[in-house]
Amino acid sequence: MVYTGTIHLATQGHTDMHDITGEVQRIVRESGIRSGIVTVFSPSSTSGITTIEFEAGALSDLKRLFEELAPEHREYLHNLRWGDGNGYAHVRAALLGPSLTVPFSEGRLLLGTWQQITFIDFDNRPRQRRIIVQVVGE
Amino acid sequence: MVYTGTIHLATQGHTDMHDITGEVQRIVRESGIRSGIVTVFSPSSTSGITTIEFEAGALSDLKRLFEELAPEHREYLHNLRWGDGNGYAHVRAALLGPSLTVPFSEGRLLLGTWQQITFIDFDNRPRQRRIIVQVVGE
Amino acid sequence: MVYTGTIHLATQGHTDMHDITGEVQRIVRESGIRSGIVTVFSPSSTSGITTIEFEAGALSDLKRLFEELAPEHREYLHNLRWGDGNGYAHVRAALLGPSLTVPFSEGRLLLGTWQQITFIDFDNRPRQRRIIVQVVGE
Numbered sequence: 001m002v003y004t005g006t007i008h009l010a011t012q013g014h015t016d017m018h019d020i021t022g023e024v025q026r027i028v029r030e031s032g033i034r035s036g037i038v039t040v041f042s043p044s045s046t047s048g049i050t051t052i053e054f055e056a057g058a059l060s061d062l063k064r065l066f067e068e069l070a071p072e073h074r075e076y077l078h079n080l081r082w083g084d085g086n087g088y089a090h091v092r093a094a095l096l097g098p099s100l101t102v103p104f105s106e107g108r109l110l111l112g113t114w115q116q117i118t119f120i121d122f123d124n125r126p127r128q129r130r131i132i133v134q135v136v137g138e
Numbered sequence: 139m140v141y142t143g144t145i146h147l148a149t150q151g152h153t154d155m156h157d158i159t160g161e162v163q164r165i166v167r168e169s170g171i172r173s174g175i176v177t178v179f180s181p182s183s184t185s186g187i188t189t190i191e192f193e194a195g196a197l198s199d200l201k202r203l204f205e206e207l208a209p210e211h212r213e214y215l216h217n218l219r220w221g222d223g224n225g226y227a228h229v230r231a232a233l234l235g236p237s238l239t240v241p242f243s244e245g246r247l248l249l250g251t252w253q254q255i256t257f258i259d260f261d262n263r264p265r266q267r268r269i270i271v272q273v274v275g276e
Numbered sequence: 277m278v279y280t281g282t283i284h285l286a287t288q289g290h291t292d293m294h295d296i297t298g299e300v301q302r303i304v305r306e307s308g309i310r311s312g313i314v315t316v317f318s319p320s321s322t323s324g325i326t327t328i329e330f331e332a333g334a335l336s337d338l339k340r341l342f343e344e345l346a347p348e349h350r351e352y353l354h355n356l357r358w359g360d361g362n363g364y365a366h367v368r369a370a371l372l373g374p375s376l377t378v379p380f381s382e383g384r385l386l387l388g389t390w391q392q393i394t395f396i397d398f399d400n401r402p403r404q405r406r407i408i409v410q411v412v413g414e
Binding site: 037 | 311312313326327328329331332333334336337338341345371372373376377378379381386387388390391394412413414
């Protein structure tokens, strides 16, 4: 069995992070599928999905890491070609990846206690984002 | 069809790496599912899963990379707030990701010859870890 | 239902990037499975899979990021042990990951408009590569 849900988010960009665990769990429940896997996928090349303990300290630390790996304000060939200034966002997104797959059992996501599914918008402006939540199981 | 297995590991922390390929293969076989995908998931925010050629040189090189990206001994806001000293582990885990999905066919993981499924514990103390192995297929 | 496809690629190595979106979409169509997930997996420890806007600027920016994170020409313990000079490729591949899972619906990959599935060969020589495309759904 397969069930497709969608999450809609208004984001601020600049490595804006959103805890979407509750929405993913809600979609798994409404699917009626009891056990399986759920793929959380961002159909975008300037955002990504991971898990983290969703508290302000760890989020700031992760944002600093991305700024050190691929600083927003340096030269990117993408920017020279397209002039949109979000070259840093493309490489951060490619490194992190757009997809996360999480197992669930008896309708419940098998996450750790301090582990939240987190959408990160790296783009350099506010966006209306859509995230695909594909539930597969029995 | 869906089958859920669990791997239990005693780890030392500090980017301790464990080859769990044999355990994942064993669970795929005991599931009786012939072909499909297996999601190997760490329900924790200070560890992650990837693949690597599991030999001491490459493992040391990867450990050095993580120490360069997010050194254990520098200031993290997570540490200032929570005092547990594992801020570096949270950001390394978020960057690597907690989930790996591997295809299998005729009950056999479709890995490369020199490619092992590897659990990495970034935390700063020994832990008893549990890894979820979710098998989906037919 | 499960369907296994394979993509064959001749690559140049040295962080050579290939857009494989069309091949993955073709395999999903030929599977006859209407909705589900597709896992694109590289059975190798010196390559990986992600998504990026596949244009020359962003690709060069990503290549620069990998060279900064794990330079090709520095000392790696893997190289000292095995003498094959591709230690940088092993750690880049482990950081990026060998697996990407993408949802599809009505036979169509649910990718963003500017988002292409991209195979990256980090190895230091030309290779004949095989990529597994595992389709799971109904």
